[in-house]
Amino acid sequence: MPWYNAAMNKITAFACLPVLASLLLSACGEPPGGDEEALPATPKVLVFGIDGVRPDVLAEVATPNIDALVQEGWYSAEVLTATPSYSGPSWSSMLTGVWPDKHGVTNNDFTDRNYAQYPSFLARIEAVRPELGTFAGLTWLPLAVLDDGDPLLPATIDALVPLNGDDFGWGEADDTVAAQAVEHLGAADPDALFVYFGNPDWTSHDIESIGPEYREAIALADSQLGMVMEAVRARPSYGDEDWLILVSTDHGRRAEDGGHGGDSPEEMTIFIAASGPATADWPEPGPAQIVDVGVTALDHLGFEIDPSWELDGRPLGAPAL
Numbered sequence: 001m002p003w004y005n006a007a008m009n010k011i012t013a014f015a016c017l018p019v020l021a022s023l024l025l026s027a028c029g030e031p032p033g034g035d036e037e038a039l040p041a042t043p044k045v046l047v048f049g050i051d052g053v054r055p056d057v058l059a060e061v062a063t064p065n066i067d068a069l070v071q072e073g074w075y076s077a078e079v080l081t082a083t084p085s086y087s088g089p090s091w092s093s094m095l096t097g098v099w100p101d102k103h104g105v106t107n108n109d110f111t112d113r114n115y116a117q118y119p120s121f122l123a124r125i126e127a128v129r130p131e132l133g134t135f136a137g138l139t140w141l142p143l144a145v146l147d148d149g150d151p152l153l154p155a156t157i158d159a160l161v162p163l164n165g166d167d168f169g170w171g172e173a174d175d176t177v178a179a180q181a182v183e184h185l186g187a188a189d190p191d192a193l194f195v196y197f198g199n200p201d202w203t204s205h206d207i208e209s210i211g212p213e214y215r216e217a218i219a220l221a222d223s224q225l226g227m228v229m230e231a232v233r234a235r236p237s238y239g240d241e242d243w244l245i246l247v248s249t250d251h252g253r254r255a256e257d258g259g260h261g262g263d264s265p266e267e268m269t270i271f272i273a274a275s276g277p278a279t280a281d282w283p284e285p286g287p288a289q290i291v292d293v294g295v296t297a298l299d300h301l302g303f304e305i306d307p308s309w310e311l312d313g314r315p316l317g318a319p320a321l
Contacts, residue, residue, distance in 0.1 A: 041242035041277075045297045046193045046232065049094065050221045051087065051140065052201030052260065053249040055079075055271040057210055061218045065226035066273060069245055073275030074316070076285040079292075081251050085260050085267040087201070090250035090290060091143060092152055095120035095194070097294040097313040110142060115150055118310075121294035125192055126156040128303070135184050137161035137177035138196035139170060153194070159184055170199035171220055178224040182231040189237075192301060195228055197221040201250075204258035214258070244276040244300040248293050274316060282317040292316050 055077035058066070082093040082100055088108040089100045096103050096118045104114040119127065122134045134157045138144060144153040144162035153160065161180045165173040174197040181195050203217040204210055225247070232243060252267045253260040260267045272288055278300060291313030298305065299315035 039240070041240055042191075042237075043242045043244070043278075043301050044191050045244045045246065045300050046195065046228070047293060047297055048225050048228075048245070048247040049091065049138075049194065049196040050200060050218070050225075050247065050249050051196070051198045052204055052251060052253055053218055053221075053271070054210065054252040054266065055269060057215065058218060058271060061215045061222075063219060063222035065222050065229060066247060069229075069247060069275035070273050073245070073273065074279040074282050074285050075271070075273045076288050077269070077271045078287045079248070079270045079272050079290060080287070081268055081270045081290045083263060083268070085251040085262065087140065087250050088142070094248065094250065094290045094293045095122070095152060097121065097291050097298075097309075097311040099291060099312050102310065102312070108142065110146055110151075113150065113152075115152060115154075119154075120152050121297050122157050122192060122194060123152075123154050124298065124309075125301070125303075126158075129301075132191040132301070133158050133189055135159040135161075135181065135188075135190045135193040136196075137163075137180050138194070139163045139165040139168075139173040139177055139198040140196065141165075143196065159188065159190070165198050165202060170202040171217070174199050174221065174224055178227045181228045185228070185231040185235060192297060195225075197224055201253075204253055206258075208258045210253060210255050210258060242277055242300075244274065244278050244297070246293055246296065247271075247273040248290070250290070272316070278317060283320050286320070288316060289313060 082089040084106060086108050088105045088110055092103045092105040093099055098118045100106050103118045104112040122136055125132050125134055136153045136157050141162055141164045144151050144160060161177060163173045163176060177195060181193065184190060200214060200217040200221055204214040207213050249270045251260045252269050254266055270290060272293060295311050295313035296316045305311060
């Protein structure tokens with residue numbers, strides 16, 4: 001259609017003339033290099049908690065999904081967990097950003113907890129910026145369900161999936177949590193997520209060692225993590241989102257019996273992996289603390305850390321002190 005091409009050439013030639021600019025503005029749009037700037041990507045954060053993983057064992061297990069995050073991000077195997085090195089105190093410290101002397105949890109019964117003053121980062125998001133979408137999926141029930149109420153992960157979280165690994169089988173329960181996270185990422189628009197896998201810890205307790213079954217459970221958790229990461233990347237809006245992925249654990253364990261709770265390096269040393277565009281500007285990896293995880297999540301979402309919160313952790317991307 002020569003007449004069509006000729007006409008279009010004329011329109012192109014004259015579109016920017018002042019006499020026609022007002023008529024053709026909507027058709028021409030903004031010229032390359034115009035004043036209009038792209039909107040900043042929306043910050044989002046996903047925290048994976050894999051229970052009871054020793055960093056030295058993790059290094060020996062085939063974990064392609066965690067490895068991919070580490071390769072393009074930040075990793076430290078010099079991270080200190082809470083004392084005592086039980087799950088209750090440690091998860092409380094990770095998610096609240098404070099040590100047990102503040103949140104009050106020193107055992108797995110969660111007695112003397114003070115989450116009203118020191119809430120988890122998800123609960124704090126709901127209190128300060130409730131317009132943000134929150135999700136938590138887990139297989140260790142006490143994190144979200146306590147007989148006398150006031151758990152670490154409360155019902156104020158927008159989407160809460162608490163399962164009991166003892167009822168379903170820990171590997172199967174972790175599969176379900178991963179599937180629920182995948183579904184939520186596809187159907188909703190969450191800003192902050194916590195996804196917990198408990199099978200590695202349970203397996204090590206069951207076999208009373210850090211043997212092959214424990215390592216297989218770590219590999220399974222990695223594949224479950226990979227399912228969730230695929231769902232993150234498949235989001236239609238992914239290109240407009242600034243995801244920070246954090247992967248960590250609550251404690252290590254003893255080789256001789258698979259237990260933990262003491263203060264040996266094997267029990268007290270954990271890891272943190274982080275991935276996302278934000279990590280490109282982070283300082284070189286080095287020593288860190290479990291209380292840094294929740295604080296880093298809040299910082300990435302643009303929260304100004306209020307001194308009255310009395311947080312013990314610091315953003316991992318902050319300049320070294």
